[in-house]
């Protein structure tokens with residue numbers, strides 16, 4: 001299969017420049033919904049096997065690979081099998097955490113997180129959150145999931161006003177996602193996380209793939225970087241749950257399996273890695 005042609009001129013230029021100079025390309029990916037198929041229980045999420053194996057093969061052929069996720073960095077490393085792949089950086093919790101093949105660097109969460117942790121169970125009970133609503137405690141943030149409620153969208157709409165009030169009262173923001181509302185610290189987003197990586201590695205091109213609303217900030221960053229001479233391609237890992245990314249992206253592929261396919265096509269378009277270069281993990 002041939003590498004697909006982005007539907008925008010800027011995206012096509014971005015992909016051309018990436019394949020012409022892969023050694024200074026940054027490939028960045030969201031985790032859930034992009035590298036990992038969406039599943040009912042967040043703790044069951046694992047990267048698509050094809051995506052992981054293609055990342056391992058691609059990593060030695062490009063400048064750098066990054067995963068930019070709302071998950072804790074360590075969770076993405078473990079669920080993604082990323083510790084076995086060299087040249088990968090993981091920015092977790094929307095860029096508050098960083099893993100580079102070693103320990104995770106993470107700041108202390110602001111005090112509002114602990115206050116929200118204490119108040120959340122009582123609040124969900126008071127507003128009548130239906131059975132199946134669950135809380136994922138990520139240390140730096142708390143996520144309220146409704147995927148397993150009988151009416152997931154209605155449940156989300158029911159709890160949203162109270163969660164917004166709670167977040168605001170404790171200096172947090174609400175990050176909406178796929179049948180989830182996260183209460184997290186302000187001041188960081190995936191775009192603010194991505195841009196310093198591009199500068200740090202002197203990337204001349206960047207590809208960013210995502211599936212959810214939080215990835216729009218990274219799409220914004222790619223478009224901003226184009227204005228600064230960094231070529232860019234945005235990729236939507238499409239689903240029936242989110243329309244906004246497909247409308248914006250240069251390339252649209254069918255979920256994590258489609259991302260794996262795109263990575264295979266990209267690899268085929270790049271020169272071979274130096275011998276022995278593929279798949280080696282960073283030292284932990």
Ligand SMILES: O=P(O)(O)OC[C@H]1O[C@H](O[C@H]2O[C@H](CO)[C@@H](O)[C@H](O)[C@H]2O)[C@H](O)[C@@H](O)[C@@H]1O
Nearest residue numbers: 031032038039040042045069070071147178180
């Ligand atoms: O930035 P991401 O890597 O996309 O992470 C965003 C959130 O994804 C996870 O929730 C989503 O995936 C779950 C597992 O497939 C699914 O059950 C849930 O409905 C989705 O919203 C994760 O649990 C969150 O912590 C992430 O922030």
